[in-house]
Amino acid sequence: MMRPASPETHTTPDPIDARGTDRAAGKARRDRPDGRQPRISARDITVAYQPILRGAAIATLCYFLFDMVTRILFPGGPFEPAMTVSLALSSLLVIGVRRYLGKRLTTNRVEGCGLLMAGLLVLNANLQQLLDFQEENLAYAVLMMPIFATMLPRLRSISVTILVSLMCYFGLIALNIPDRLGDYLWIGLSGVAAAVAIALIVRNAVIFSIKSHRDAIRDRKTAEALAAEARHLAECDALTNLPNRRSFFVALESRLERLRQHGEPFILGLIDLDGFKPVNDTYGHAAGDEMLKTVARRLGGVAGDSAMPARLGGDEFALIAPAPCTRAETVLQLGHRIEAALSRPYDLGDYTCKGSGSVGLLICNDPSLSTHDLMERADHALYFAKRALQGKAVLFNAALEHEMTASSQVDKALRRCDYEAEFTIKFQPQYDIIKSKIVGFEALARWDSPELGPVSPDVFIAAAERAGLIRPLTQVLLSKALAEMASWPDHLILAFNLSAHDLMSPQAMDSVLETVRASGLPAKRIEFEITETAMMSDFNQARRAINRISEAGHSVALDDFGVGYSSLQYLQQLPVSKLKIDRSFVSQMLEDSSSYKIVRTMLSLSQTLDLGCVIEGVESEAQMHILRSLGARHVQGYLIGAPMAADAVIPSLGAKLSFGPSRPDICPPTHRRARA
Numbered sequence: 001m002m003r004p005a006s007p008e009t010h011t012t013p014d015p016i017d018a019r020g021t022d023r024a025a026g027k028a029r030r031d032r033p034d035g036r037q038p039r040i041s042a043r044d045i046t047v048a049y050q051p052i053l054r055g056a057a058i059a060t061l062c063y064f065l066f067d068m069v070t071r072i073l074f075p076g077g078p079f080e081p082a083m084t085v086s087l088a089l090s091s092l093l094v095i096g097v098r099r100y101l102g103k104r105l106t107t108n109r110v111e112g113c114g115l116l117m118a119g120l121l122v123l124n125a126n127l128q129q130l131l132d133f134q135e136e137n138l139a140y141a142v143l144m145m146p147i148f149a150t151m152l153p154r155l156r157s158i159s160v161t162i163l164v165s166l167m168c169y170f171g172l173i174a175l176n177i178p179d180r181l182g183d184y185l186w187i188g189l190s191g192v193a194a195a196v197a198i199a200l201i202v203r204n205a206v207i208f209s210i211k212s213h214r215d216a217i218r219d220r221k222t223a224e225a226l227a228a229e230a231r232h233l234a235e236c237d238a239l240t241n242l243p244n245r246r247s248f249f250v251a252l253e254s255r256l257e258r259l260r261q262h263g264e265p266f267i268l269g270l271i272d273l274d275g276f277k278p279v280n281d282t283y284g285h286a287a288g289d290e291m292l293k294t295v296a297r298r299l300g301g302v303a304g305d306s307a308m309p310a311r312l313g314g315d316e317f318a319l320i321a322p323a324p325c326t327r328a329e330t331v332l333q334l335g336h337r338i339e340a341a342l343s344r345p346y347d348l349g350d351y352t353c354k355g356s357g358s359v360g361l362l363i364c365n366d367p368s369l370s371t372h373d374l375m376e377r378a379d380h381a382l383y384f385a386k387r388a389l390q391g392k393a394v395l396f397n398a399a400l401e402h403e404m405t406a407s408s409q410v411d412k413a414l415r416r417c418d419y420e421a422e423f424t425i426k427f428q429p430q431y432d433i434i435k436s437k438i439v440g441f442e443a444l445a446r447w448d449s450p451e452l453g454p455v456s457p458d459v460f461i462a463a464a465e466r467a468g469l470i471r472p473l474t475q476v477l478l479s480k481a482l483a484e485m486a487s488w489p490d491h492l493i494l495a496f497n498l499s500a501h502d503l504m505s506p507q508a509m510d511s512v513l514e515t516v517r518a519s520g521l522p523a524k525r526i527e528f529e530i531t532e533t534a535m536m537s538d539f540n541q542a543r544r545a546i547n548r549i550s551e552a553g554h555s556v557a558l559d560d561f562g563v564g565y566s567s568l569q570y571l572q573q574l575p576v577s578k579l580k581i582d583r584s585f586v587s588q589m590l591e592d593s594s595s596y597k598i599v600r601t602m603l604s605l606s607q608t609l610d611l612g613c614v615i616e617g618v619e620s621e622a623q624m625h626i627l628r629s630l631g632a633r634h635v636q637g638y639l640i641g642a643p644m645a646a647d648a649v650i651p652s653l654g655a656k657l658s659f660g661p662s663r664p665d666i667c668p669p670t671h672r673r674a675r676a
Contacts, residue, residue, distance in 0.1 A: 040207050046107040048206045049153035053114050056151035057098035060117050064091045064124070079131035086127055090120040107153075114152045118161045121147070126168045133176045138184065141169035142191035149199035162195050237311040239289055240296035248310035248318050252371050255320055256364070265326055265365035268374055269319035270382045271299070271338060274356045274390050276315040279348075281539050287348040291355065298341040302334075317357075326363050328395055335359045335393025343391065356391035358382060363395070380404045410463045413451045419476040423447050425484065426643035429652060430495065430614055430636045433628055438653055440493035442529070442636065443481040444643045445473075461499065470501045471508045475515060482519040482526075484646040489653070490525075495557065497529045503545040504538055513552050523553030529580065531559045543574060550575035557614070561602065571609060579606050583617020583637070590622055600630050607631070624659050 068087035071080045097113045105113075125140045148161040166188055173184050235247040243251065258264045273295065280288035292315065299309040299317060307321035321334060342357035360382025364374055377396045380403070385394040394400075417423075427441035447455045464470040478496060485494045502508045516526055528549050530542075546556055557578035558571075581602050588595040599615070606613035618624055618637030627635060641652055 040210055043107050044210050045203075045206060046110045046153045048210050049114075049151075050101055050105065050110055052151055052206075053110065053117070053153075054098055054101045056114075056147075057094050057101065057117060060121065061091055061094045061098070064094065064120075067124075077132060082131065083124075083128060086124055090124055093120060111152070111154050111157050115157055115161065118144075118148050118152065118157075122161070122165055122168060126172070129172050129176075133172065135177060135180075138169065138172065138187075141165055141172070142187060145191045145195035146198040149195040150202050155199070155203075158195070158199050162192060166192060237296075240293050240311050242296050242300075242317075243308060243310040245310070245312045248308075248312065248320070249371065251308055251310075251320055252374070256367075256369075256371055256374070259364060260367040263367075265323040265363060267319070267321040267323045267331055267334065268362045268364050268378045269321070269335070269338070270312075270360045270375075270378045271295075271317040271319065271342070271357045272382055272386060273315035273317075273342070274358055274386075276355070277538065279346075279353055279355070283348060283351050283353070287351055290348045291346050291353075294346055295342060295357070298344075299338065302337045302341045323363060323365070326365055328363075328397070331361055331363055332393060332395055335361050335395065339391065339393055358385035358390055359393035360385055361393055361395045377401070377404065380407075407459070407463065409452065410455060410459055411467055413449050413455075414460060414463050414467060414469060416451075417447075417449060419473060422449060423473070423476060423480070424645075425477060425480050426645065427481075427484070427649050428636060428643040429641040430493075430634055431640040431657065433624075433633050433635060436657065438640070439491065439634070440495060440527070441649060442495040443477070443497070445477050446643075465499060465501050468501075470499045471505065471511070474499060474502055474508070475511055478512060478515050479519075482516065482521060484649070485521060485525075486519070488649065492653075493525050493527050495527045495529050497531075497559065500531075503530065503542045506545075509545050509548055513548065516552070516554070524555070527555045527557055527578070529557045529559040532561065546574050546576075557612075571611070576611065578612035578614060580614045580616055580636075586615060586617040586623055586627075586637070587619075589626060596626070599627070603630050603632055621659050628659075 064087045068084055068091065071084050071087070094117060097116055101110070101113055121144055125137075125144065129137055144165050145162050148165065149158050152158045152161060169184075169188050169191075170181070173181050235243060237244045252268070255264075255266050259266065273291075276288065276291065279291055292311070295315075295317065296309065296311065299319065303309050303319055303321055307319060310318045310320075312318050319338075323331065325331075338357065338359050342355060346353050346355055360378045360380070362374060362378040362381060369377075377400075380400055381394045381396040384400055384403075385392055424446045426444045426446050428444055429438040430440045430442060431437070432439045445457050445461070447457075447460050449455055461470070464473050481494060481496055485492075488494075498512070502512060512528075516523065530546065549556055555577040556575060557580050558574075558576050559580045560582045561579045579602065581599060585595045585599050585602075589599055590596075603613060603615075605611075612634065613632070614634040614636055615627055615632050616636050618627065618635045618639045620639060623637075624635065624639060640657065641655075644652060
């Protein structure tokens with residue numbers, strides 16, 4: 001299964017991100033179900049007044065201590081001892097009240113503390129006047145009213161203390177200077193008015209402060225909620241809720257640092273789903289999303305709490321797990337558990353489908369490696385699993401290390417090479433059995449690197465695809481093939497292979513078709529070969545590209561038919577004109593009845609669908625006789641001719657090929673070849 005060409009199908013969050021943020025902000029913003037701000041309660045006001053009372057306690061204590069020290073140092077009459085004792089006891093009580101106010105108190109207890117201090121002030125002021133009345137000291141009774149209005153938390157306690165202070169005020173006047181009661185009446189009432197005004201001003205200021213504090217708390221909660229939501233969106237995959245690519249690499253760097261500092265090895269795993277794209281295309285994106293969420297849950301269950309699964313994008317997942325033991329067998333057990341979990345059927349709502357996942361594992365115990373080095377090794381193990389052991393787990397080892405090093409050398413040489421000078425085209429003939437003549441040639445790329453020597457096409461084509469260099473390479477090879485074809489007889493066709501990357505890029509297809517048009521050769525003489533696996537990454541895009549090829553007048557051959565997924569939808573939905581049966585079936589046809597039957601079935605299928613059919617890998621006359629008995633017409637292989645240089649094409653057309661009449665002694669196999 002190739003990786004999806006557009007992983008954003010499942011990685012790009014919808015506008016639900018904004019809605020999620022609004023939900024988080026709204027939760028912090030709303031304190032009541034109706035969305036209105038709650039009223040300011042007596043408890044809120046009491047809490048706000050508690051520090052005010054603690055401050056008032058300090059001021060009251062200073063007043064009592066100053067008065068007491070003054071009386072001790074400057075005694076003024078027989079009443080001084082009584083006042084000194086009263087002030088001392090009041091000071092001790094105020095100290096106790098202040099300490100008590102440092103605790104979390106109920107509303108009534110805070111109010112009680114305030115009333116106690118107010119009562120001590122009233123007591124000492126009036127005791128002084130009772131022991132030694134002085135008219136000018138009546139001002140203290142009036143001044144205490146706004147003080148009480150300032151420090152007391154409740155309106156009822158303010159009213160009580162003002163009323164008590166006013167009664168004591170008028171009582172002292174009536175007792176000592178009754179004839180002046182009218183003169184002092186307005187002063188007392190003015191004190192009450194001032195106290196009420198101050199009480200309202202202070203109370204409104206406190207309420208405003210409470211609201212501001214509440215707004216600040218609300219805004220902070222909103223900001224924290226938004227920040228948490230932003231962190232979640234930045235660190236988690238929106239679909240699976242697993243850590244995303246960014247979080248994964250942060251965690252990988254952290255684990256690598258722990259390895260360097262404390263020598264703690266760990267396991268790095270890369271997982272790629274097999275067959276995810278057909279599920280997505282066949283059942284829709286909703287089913288694909290459900291499959292990805294199921295994979296995420298299964299990985300979490302397999303890995304356990306000590307491991308960290310993550311989604312890197314598309315159908316790619318990763319895993320970081322502790323490695324208490326670095327034995328290969330122990331590490332592979334984790335891989336086998338992942339295999340088993342991902343191979344269970346997937347319930348996608350209206351559909352149930354099978355699936356699997358290829359796994360690349362790496363034991364990370366070398367502190368000298370970087371995160372890039374670790375990912376490169378794990379990815380190479382995954383690549384090997386996808387290529388050779390699909391649906392299985394592969395542990396990176398010395399053999400893969402050697403292969404990766406060689407692959408890296410090819411990548412570097414490919415980036416530096418001169419395509420025009422180093423790449424050549426070989427042509428392998430395709431033979432018509434009925435007409436007994438060569439009817440075309442397949443163009444085969446060859447690379448003779450000055451650094452590496454001859455490099456296999458399987459190696460350099462894969463390297464060019466990995467490095468994103470396949471498009472310019474395709475252009476150079478196609479131009480060379482068309483230039484050589486210009487001198488061929490008109491009846492010969494050219495078969496040219498296109499990469500999956502060529503199919504997936506509309507720009508690449510523009511270049512390919514324009515190159516053919518610029519050559520001036522008839523479109524019907526150029527046939528493009530496409531493998532089944534090339535269409536697996538994005539069938540819809542592949543279909544659009546193949547339709548464009550067909551509309552331009554070219555024929556399309558489905559290469560390596562039978563070794564891939566062999567889905568009949570390709571033959572039904574695509575303008576394919578020819579099948580190419582892979583050489584692996586032909587090579588075993590004389591010994592293995594299954595291979596013989598497969599070739600016979602595919603030949604029958606092509607005849608039924610009125611499709612051309614080319615059989616590759618014909619290397620012996622015995623194979624030729626059996627194919628001829630099955631009704632095969634077009635063959636290709638070393639029996640007909642090996643890939644040849646361009647200057648050998650014309651001479652090869654005059655060569656006479658004779659395979660003799662059918663031989664009855666060569667019979668199809670009747671049993672399976674024994675397999676190890």
